[in-house]
Amino acid sequence: MxxxxxxxxxxxxxxxxxxxxxxxxxxxxxxxxxxxxxxxxxxxxxxxxxxxxxxxxxxxxxxxxxxxxxxxxxxxxxxxxxxxxxxxxxxxxxxxxxxxxxxxxxNDRISSLKNSQQEYYDYIEMWVHEVKTPITALRLILENHRTSEKIHIQTEISKIDGYVEQALYYARSSTLNQDYRIETFPLHSVVNGAVKSLSLTLIRASTQINTDQLNLKVTSDPKWIIFILKQLIDNSVKYRSPSLELSFTAKKIEGGTVLSISDNGIGINESDLRRIFKRGFTGTNGRNYARSTGMGLYLCNNLCEKLGLSIKASSQKEKGTEIQIFFPDKLNTFD
Structure with a gap:
């Protein structure tokens, strides 16, 4: 005053x-x-x-x-x-x-909301684990039965598994500070983990994978990084050209390391590019080429922010898309 x-x-x-x-x-x-x-x-x-x-x-x-x-x-x-x-x-x-x-x-209302959020989180955790049981059972049944539709059924099961995992990680993203483990690891370990997890999908898409400089080490939570990479790979498969080429390249720059994930897919409209990390945004590609929830890239951006990383995208229509994730040398998470 x-x-x-x-x-x-x-x-x-x-x-x-x-x-x-x-x-x-x-x-x-x-x-x-x-x-x-x-x-x-x-x-x-x-x-x-x-x-x-x-x-x-x-x-x-x-x-x-x-x-x-x-x-x-x-x-x-x-x-x-x-x-x-x-x-x-x-x-x-x-x-x-x-x-x-x-x-x-x-404060009473905040406490009530936190309790409700925790109940929701616990329910999603329980629901995911319950749903994964029949998914695993379906995979075992398919392994023991030969059918001409086996590959197609396995692909659809993988999609269900992916959406279930996305729901789990979305619920966990609000309490990420209670559920992370920071480690220093080579980038090839998380890239290989993500590629292996989606191997069937990538094989069906006739994917050629190129890697370079993935021996560089970064500091973050490998489990969450694998999830982020899986979302990016899944997008590349959804919006691919007839023959998908996927490249993972890392390079050391001032202050940290950049991991680039690029494809030769259909690309993103320039008008959509600045909004692709918004919650629920599907864009032209999501409406015209594939069913999209608009949650994958939103989760990637949200998780990167909470992990102290940064993510950005660049694209040219009909030429492909490149996503860059920056891992700082000095990690500063959950401020």
């Missing part, structure tokens, strides 16, 4: 005090008091009034300034009412009680 703001807030007391001094001075003149006595009385009155106002100003300025300083330093802003001291002046006490009660209501 500045002095000008305080004067504007207290303008009514200032005006009333000035009016009272004028009335008192006029009445004293009627009693024929000397002018110097009237001036002395007015000076004393003004002095004590200004002292009162200055005391009030510095008391309020100190309290609210301290309140703002504490608020800005807090990571959990909702704890402000539990930390700040109760003021000694009445108007501040009213504000303090309102803040404390409002904060309590807000």
């Amino acid at each position: 500045s002095a000008l703001q305080f004067v504007q807030e207290k303008q009514v007391p200032f005006l009333l005090n000035a009016l009272s001094l004028c009335i008192i001075s006029f009445m004293l003149l009627l009693f024929n008091l000397p002018v110097n006595v009237i001036v002395l009385i007015n000076t004393i009155s003004i002095f004590f009034f200004l002292c009162t106002m200055m005391f009030e100003f510095y008391r309020m300025k100190h309290y609210y300034g301290n309140l703002m300083a504490i608020f800005e330093q807090l990571d959990e802003k909702t704890l402000i009412a539990d930390i700040v001291q109760e003021p000694t002046f009445h108007s501040g006490q009213v504000f303090y009680n309102i803040l404390k009660n409002a904060t309590k209501v807000m």
